Amino acid sequence: MHTISQASSTPLAGITGRRVMGADGIGLAMLGIHNGSVMAQPPASGPCIDAGDLLVLPGIVDIHGDAFERSVMPRPGVSFPYGAALLDVDRQLLAHGITTEFHGVTLSWEGGLRGEAYALRMFDALAQLRPVLGAEHKVHLRFEAYHLAGVETALSWMADGRVALLAINDHLPTMARRMSDERKLVQYAERAECDTETFRNRLRAASRNAQEVPAAMSCLIAAALAANLPVASHDDPDVATRQHYHAQGCRIAEFPLTVEAATLARQIGDETVFGAPNVLRGKSHTGAPNATEMVAAGLCSVLASDYYYPALLQAAFKLAQLGVCSLPEAWHLVSRNPARATGLRDRGVLAPGMRADAILVDDSQLGLPRVCATIVNGEVRHASGALSMTDLADLADVAGARGSLAA
Template identity: 80%
Template sequence: MQTTNQNQTALRGITGRRVLGAAGIAPATLGFAQGNVAPQAPDSGPCIDAGNLLVLPGIVDIHGDAFERSVMPRPGVSFPYGPALLDVDRQLLAHGITTEFHGVTLSWEGGLRGEAYALRMFEALAQLQPVLGASHKVHLRFEAYHLAGVDTAIQWMQEGRVSLLAINDHLPTMARRMNDDRKLAQYAERAECEMEAFRSRLRAASRHAQDVPAEMTRLIAAARAAHLPVASHDDPDAATRQHYHRHGCGIAEFPLTVEVAALARQLGDETVFGAPNVLRGKSHTGAPNATEMIAAGLCTVLASDYYYPAPLQAAFRLVQLGICDLPAAWHLVSRNPARAAGLRDRGLLMPGMRADAILVDDSEPGLPRVCAAIVNGEVRHATMALPTIDLADRASLAA
């Protein structure tokens, strides 16, 4: 069973033998009130009985661009954002992600990563808001050489369409691959143009390299004025991280060396690595091993990156490997990303926080399964009939 509306049960809370709270995993009963965890457990009313299932804070994913595969499942084959995002919403909930930051790219490339597609995302999210189960936000991935898009990005931030800004710079890497026809064809297909047209776009973007630093400073300042968290993406060296830190970028997203990650932590910045990196045991781009970064205290956040199942699976994988216990592993996918994104209302199951929780069956080692997802106090996804008890009845039996 899967649902996006079980509000008719008017749940008062959830009880279970293994609830992850501030003191670790222990038996607990959590009350729900107006979408938040209540200060006290309810004394009556229907309450989900999680039994021996794990009750964990919902996953907060601050970087996920797997939605692109729902919008464009094959190069040159695109579908409307509405149906695509409904599919994505179901995927997110099924993998325990209750808050998703979609990595929407605004780039000189055009096509899937151009302005028109970003606008379709904004329009679809606004239209689907009443029926989406998870909390959907936009993480704007801005390509540094797209100077013509700076004012557009600033306008979007001022209009409240963006919840996190990241500065990306993939142009130098792409430029080095322009003689690789296979890679160039991939870029051109995504950009919905011919290969020579893509080369022309890259050359045009490169012409104003001297203006990039000043324009990125202006863009970051606008984000900070809008009270948005800002990340720099793929920092290659310490000087780059120092530069972005000075300009108010408090998140180092996928640092490319151990030294950059270490500096970021020394500066008090958040460091984001990919959860797929943990599952695969390595980065697909030759970046640092995320598991080793976690063991060294150099990773504070794990993100889905390109694979929505990864955060849930990676947290349990870290426990299996003996890197950390489950509460510490879970902070990497819930509390810490919420903190990095400036979301002080979620990431922990504590009074006053949003009642975003997932029920997980971990009885099969290495294969945790989400049985239910609760968002803002409402059941939004379930794969089984959820047993409920009336707390008043339980109290009278105990007496």
């Protein structure tokens, strides 16, 4: 028996533990790993993590996270290169158990941080850094509906395979109502890297596109579906809006603003996404439905980090602690369900044939779960301390553990 104290690129052959989350719940199990995938039977030999009493859980899949914006622009108007920012974000993701991240990259009429130039920096940085990033990074394109000048750009990005999920956003009406709030106006302008009058002019110009917006969004949605991309609508305010987008093939309702919209979405088989920070705080910061209540009512199928990466891990444990659902049920909201919603059928559960994306969690301190190790595609990508390692050939009880992981 020996230990490793940091991430290693050496492929694992297995993980054993007394609290492994499999298809039948949490219990004693041996996860065999080969070529980055979970095996029905462990190999005869190879490096194996002994997790002991740590929880072994499927890696978190974050369907929507835009906290990277704070690494790129930590203060309004103060930007940093995407390369260094994404390396920092990658460390954050791994430390909080996120093995697959959908970055919410916005293409908006606003410009600045949410304009085309910054999106291109994200694409370039991801392409350059992919070999050294520990988590799997994907782009969730948040397209602002009134940005007609960006439609051709978005179409080309989807055709080039740069986008993994399309979401239709429409924040213009809300922003227009806030133009009399000088504080908000200054915030918008600083993010857009312009003065307040320029921002007002950009908003006015975008507003003139109202009549053409529906047809343009139908075009975008059709192109995404033709490319086999999942499509979401953002902030559905009512039942009619959800019906409209469902009819066009948008099967994800992202942050629905009313209980009625969420209810309809679930009734017609659509995924409903709410924010994990909402669970932690006990309320929405925008007055949207209470996410904990939505989970309890069966109206939330997916939780997203939204603007705070640590929230996913913590929210799942909080839901279990409150008795809203069991830990395996809560974990489906942050792993299996978002993987399913985004078409990633190869991850989200620890079962034979699936990707070996897993995290080891110390939950001994109530309310403060801590990720001790993160495994991505069968390799240790993060370790916060020493991990107990052995060789499968030396495990006397392998035979007893064989078959304990349900298919």
